[in-house]
Amino acid sequence: MPQPAPDDRAVRPVRLGLGANAAQFALLVAVNALVGGMVGQQQTVLPLLAEEEFGLVGYTFIFTYVTAFGVTKAAANYVAGTWSDRYGRKPVLVAGWLLAIPVPLLLIWAPSWGWVIAANVLLGLNQGLTWSTTVIMKIDLVGPRQRGLAMGLNEAAGYGAVAVTSLAAGYLAAEHGLRPAPFLLGLAYTALALGLSTLAVRETREHARAEAVEHTPRPDGRHDHLHGRLSSGEVFAQTSYREPALSSASQAGLVNNLNFGLSWGLFPLLFAGAGLRVDQIGLLFALYPGVWGVGQLVTGALSDRVGRKHLVTAGMLTQAGALVVVALGDSFAVWAVGTVLLGAGTAMVYPTLLAVVGDVAHPGWRGRAVGIYRVWRDLGYAVGAVLGGVVADLWSLRAAVWVAAAISLVSAVGVAVRMYETHHRQDLSVE
Template sequence: MTVRRDRTLLAVVVAAVLFAQVLLYPGIGDLVTALGATTELDAGMWFLAAEFGAFVVCVPVWGAVSDATGKRVPWIVLGAAGAAIGYATLAVLPAAIDLTFTGVLLLRVVQGAATIGAFSLAITMLMDLEGGHGKNMGAAGIAIGVGTALGAPVGGQLSELDPIAPLGFAALLLAAVALLVTLVEDRAPASDRSPREALAVVRRTPPLVVPYAFGLIDRFTAGFFALVGTLYFQDAFGLGPGDTGLVLMAFFAPFALLQYPMGALSDRIGRTIPVVAGSLCYGVGVIAVGVAPSIALAAAGMVLVGVLGALVAPATMALVTDLADPTDRGGAMAGFNLFGSVGFLGGFLLGGTVADASGYEAAFLVAGSLEIAIALIAAPAFLRLSLGRPTAASAD
């Protein structure tokens, strides 16, 4: 019962962090304008990239310190509280002191550095639980899906009222996260490694590169939809922030609702079919959304991509848990989130650059083709590692 209660609380924590993050996406163009930017696509790209750049740099540090100290909860509290202060500062400081947009981006970096600690270590605490790695990562996945599914439409409605409103709401959510996580038992295994030694998790477990590669490209498409997809739906079909949030929810709703059963499925049948076959179909789905001639068909494509994403995501995270030593879980999940953050960053930068230079259709083709390519390249590695069936670690 305690494990089930803690799994639920940690899922709420993960969902709240993602909810706060996604609140900003549907109205990103209006938000950056309100914060002093003179363009929407370029400024929105850099505003999102600033956060994920901080994710890339800081997530290994959070994971290594957590593993080295044998503690998760105090670091999550620190990260969540810092993120709450960061969001609140972004909401009030630019107007109060006439801050330049460059200054806004620096604040965004600080906020992102704190946010990733709360997010990555909350998922690591789910890795520490008993009950099956697929189920625990399914709980993480459904939390990610619920947070993003609800964050998109709520953020769209808040942006309709005031472009700055999502920042204030995000600050309140992260403050609540800092309090909620103190109710969870800290099960981090004791370790005598230094933070520097804890950073070397990939050197000790090289096969982790396989799920990391899938995490990178999956988050690439998520970052792509967050910026390019949002602006595409608005430009191609004339949607406002509120309606854009609803279209994004067409992806995130099935993505959220199917995470836990898909994670449990991967405990039974192994990780190869969900990850490799799911990624191939996912890439095709991304391309289909970009060539849909109507908003109805585009929304239907988003539903399909959401279902396929739910098949891939928990199995990929469960594979990280299968492979990592218990004392390396903080660093292992940090590595996964580092690659994922690089992917998200690439989705903003590459997707935005291709869309700006060659149009939205070419950008969707690039994003979907990269997903297909990584699945084809990594499939032999799955077979060599004999990861096509449930492992002993996944049957906890």
């Protein structure tokens, strides 16, 4: 009796590497650009909406939407990491996009500020589930050799889209009003991303399993105790405070997003207080994630060549200097320099920290480690919003920027003292 033809998908070997998985990698880059665009649709507009349409006063109250976003995104990151290890990456990605559907509608129809906060809770869940999953899936696909490049491409797409959409939303708001035009972008992004994630994206968990089989320990034995099966509690401890590189990455990530969260709620108000137009504010806010996004195309790959630690340290120092420029500035030109420098410093840090986590975490618990790192990193949104609001209410908007500059300096010193170099090119044999 003739035997049925084998299913090519069942016998096709799993291959690691950017070239071997170019089509799926490119698709995930496009999906992550749409993830970033969901944030960009509102960044320029919401602080102005709070004052002009809802009559809110007090910076701490206005920043509640950033706090809601940061806390829920942090929680969703943990869920994304845990579920992606347990159930697979793709179901988590699709679930994240389903949660995005009501977000632009709530922002368009909001009769009160509570609706805006509810929209940002859903947006935080969407961002945590989708962005974490695209990060994990790209790390799965490329293997250890090109981790920095993969993270640079991923984060460049996401934050480049934040910049482009922030700029587009600012111009739409200037031409057509604060609502509904800027948020129609979010409706289009959600529909496209949900279709791509459901119909075209493929599961990548088998790639992680293949890497685990061929995993090569470090010659110095530093990670030998991390190669076994770790419980979720053990992964949390290693990533949060016990393992020097992972915990250093977690604190630097938190401070990095503290700066982003503070700038999200504070910069538009600082710039508007100096008499800048809405379109100028949109351009300034686009420069920060724009340089951040494009810069990662260079810095991610650079970390594969020169290592991770010094790039992270230099990036945190650059962010501290950029915030000093913003705090001292009082014109469009000076603030443009500050936001460009802030974007450059963030570009040095953002993909490199994700590569650090990928270097240290074993493929068997990588999803959870990425999720926990992103919990700490994205709590920075909430910390930055609360800290910025309290300091601005007690003293001034500029004082809040000075505080963030000091915290960034302390973070850089912490990385320089505690983090070791995690990238060892000579150990990488999987392509």
